[in-house]
Amino acid sequence: MIGYVTIGAKDSEASGKFYDAFFGAFGHERKFADGGWIGYGPKGSEAHGVYVCPPQDGKPATFGNGMMLAFTAKTEGEVKAAHEAGLAHGGSDEGAPGYRPADKRTFYGAYLRDPTGNKLCVYVKP
Numbered sequence: 001m002i003g004y005v006t007i008g009a010k011d012s013e014a015s016g017k018f019y020d021a022f023f024g025a026f027g028h029e030r031k032f033a034d035g036g037w038i039g040y041g042p043k044g045s046e047a048h049g050v051y052v053c054p055p056q057d058g059k060p061a062t063f064g065n066g067m068m069l070a071f072t073a074k075t076e077g078e079v080k081a082a083h084e085a086g087l088a089h090g091g092s093d094e095g096a097p098g099y100r101p102a103d104k105r106t107f108y109g110a111y112l113r114d115p116t117g118n119k120l121c122v123y124v125k126p
């Protein structure tokens with residue numbers, strides 16, 4: 001079970017804009033920003049589950065080849081909205097919203113990269 005996730009950021013301000021839009025599209029919000037750290041969690045809750053920040057060792061943030069974080073949405077509309085919001089706020093496309101595999105109807109997802117290059121998925125199982 002994952003307690004929380006930390007995502008490295010080259011530029012906290014640019015990443016904050018991206019994640020504000022991306023998470024906001026499916027029911028999450030910025031909980032705080034302090035010293036380059038930004039925390040996110042469900043709207044209406046005190047909980048934090050994702051932190052975005054520069055690496056503690058002071059070296060540049062890089063993304064892991066093969067590493068991807070997947071976030072659950074409630075509807076296909078939220079998946080589309082998160083993908084669009086991320087692209088509009090500095091992200092890059094890694095796979096448009098749709099069913100995976102295309103001939104099945106059990107997994108609907110979208111893929112993108114944040115401004116640092118971290119790969120993300122947002123999905124729903126209809």
